[in-house]
Amino acid sequence: MFNIINKSRVTYFYNEFIIKMFRDKERKPLLQQIKELYLLARAIKYWPHNYFKYDGYKKNKSLDEVKLYSTGLLFAQFRQDYINDCRYTVFADDKFLFHKLMADAGIPTAKLINVISHNAFTNEYKGLNSVNAEVILNAITADAIVIKPVIDSQQGAGVNVINVNTNIAKKFEVSGDTYDSTELLKKLFSEYSGSYLIEEKIQQHSFNHRLYPEAVNTIRVDSLLAKSGEVIINSAYLRIGRNGRKVDNWSGKQGGIGVNVNIQTGALSSQGIDYCKNLYSEHPDTGVSFSGLEIPYWDEIINMVKEAALQFPNVRSLGWDIVLIENGPLILEVNGDYDILAQQTCTQAFGKNNLFYSELISYSENTEYFKHYAINHQHL
Ligand SMILES: Nc1ncnc2c1ncn2[C@@H]1O[C@H](COP(=O)(O)OP(=O)(O)OP(=O)(O)O)[C@@H](O)[C@H]1O
Ligand SMILES: [Mg+2]
Numbered sequence: 001m002f003n004i005i006n007k008s009r010v011t012y013f014y015n016e017f018i019i020k021m022f023r024d025k026e027r028k029p030l031l032q033q034i035k036e037l038y039l040l041a042r043a044i045k046y047w048p049h050n051y052f053k054y055d056g057y058k059k060n061k062s063l064d065e066v067k068l069y070s071t072g073l074l075f076a077q078f079r080q081d082y083i084n085d086c087r088y089t090v091f092a093d094d095k096f097l098f099h100k101l102m103a104d105a106g107i108p109t110a111k112l113i114n115v116i117s118h119n120a121f122t123n124e125y126k127g128l129n130s131v132n133a134e135v136i137l138n139a140i141t142a143d144a145i146v147i148k149p150v151i152d153s154q155q156g157a158g159v160n161v162i163n164v165n166t167n168i169a170k171k172f173e174v175s176g177d178t179y180d181s182t183e184l185l186k187k188l189f190s191e192y193s194g195s196y197l198i199e200e201k202i203q204q205h206s207f208n209h210r211l212y213p214e215a216v217n218t219i220r221v222d223s224l225l226a227k228s229g230e231v232i233i234n235s236a237y238l239r240i241g242r243n244g245r246k247v248d249n250w251s252g253k254q255g256g257i258g259v260n261v262n263i264q265t266g267a268l269s270s271q272g273i274d275y276c277k278n279l280y281s282e283h284p285d286t287g288v289s290f291s292g293l294e295i296p297y298w299d300e301i302i303n304m305v306k307e308a309a310l311q312f313p314n315v316r317s318l319g320w321d322i323v324l325i326e327n328g329p330l331i332l333e334v335n336g337d338y339d340i341l342a343q344q345t346c347t348q349a350f351g352k353n354n355l356f357y358s359e360l361i362s363y364s365e366n367t368e369y370f371k372h373y374a375i376n377h378q379h380l
């Protein structure tokens with residue numbers, strides 16, 4: 001696990017971290033960096049790229065602060081081995097199963113229209129109950145829909161936001177091009193051969209519409225189901241799309257802006273951050289300032305996440321995508337393997353939330369991970 005080094009990773013590491021670090025006037029002296037890297041690596045297998053990702057090289061970040069960040073590889077493996085039972089993660093990963101689970105629990109989600117697949121042997125496109133997929137598309141009455149992979153989408157890849165011409169002869173507009181139902185199906189399944197979910201496009205709350213109207217901006221909340229049965233909320237950030245993108249996903253150079261949310265009050269931090277670590281006090285496209293904004297329905301959001309997390313007794317670590325519509329929150333989707341680089345960069349180090357972190361420590365007891373999670377109580 002720890003020795004997967006390939007060329008693209010090295011290039012990425014060089015461009016994203018090394019160059020930036022050398023240009024940064026606020027960096028620690030090189031000898032201090034080498035010493036800290038050695039201590040971190042020896043104590044908790046902290047890879048150099050984590051040291052750079054979480055600003056360990058900067059003068060204002062003490063070694064004690066840096067080690068509070070969990071590293072992606074370790075957390076992913078720990079989560080897979082001890083927190084999330086892989087036999088049940090499909091209920092989070094599969095967006096259709098997730099819709100069903102939430103509907104059973106009475107928790108609101110986006111409006112599900114259908115699930116469509118292509119049978120390569122018969123060359124037929126079918127929806128649920130074998131209804132012809134063209135018939136399904138032609139019967140759509142919503143002005144706009146979203147068609148996205150049921151299980152494989154990640155970071156917004158493959159998410160198609162589509163305007164529908166609701167006249168009798170339906171036309172579908174995707175990224176400026178127009179298709180009829182047959183053409184649309186061909187296009188979709190040439191790009192991805194698995195099943196697609198069709199949802200109505202959500203009309204978001206004016207709070208988020210004002211910040212950036214092109215995408216539905218979601219709140220990523222991460223939760224941990226404690227051994228006591230309590231749902232611990234670790235952190236939250238608002239993801240805001242930008243640059244004309246119709247999805248709000250944060251990762252990558254084209255990704256959106258993440259703004260930390262105070263989990264007690266729903267207040268936004270005054271600055272947001274993107275994947276390349278640029279900071280923003282206002283949205284670059286709309287000019288709306290983040291300072292002083294509070295997310296509406298915050299208590300309802302937290303209660304809804306806690307209720308939903310209880311539906312996953314065997315998948316205890318989850319990252320939720322919450323959407324606000326005018327009359328309250330709904331859950332867009334959940335991730336059993338949510339991105340902790342994004343979470344910690346946009347909010348804070350895992351080790352800073354004592355309640356959440358002590359639960360991680362208790363889950364890691366008697367495992368090979370204990371040393372890593374327990375280290376934040378000691379000085380290196
Ligand atoms: N029904 C919808 N209406 C409007 N926008 C949507 C809808 N579904 C998805 N989106 C937009 O696309 C983004 C990505 O969708 P979603 O979270 O379902 O997929 P994903 O690729 O799995 O993302 P993640 O990386 O969070 O797992 C959403 O955050 C939102 O901006
Ligand atoms: Mg998502």
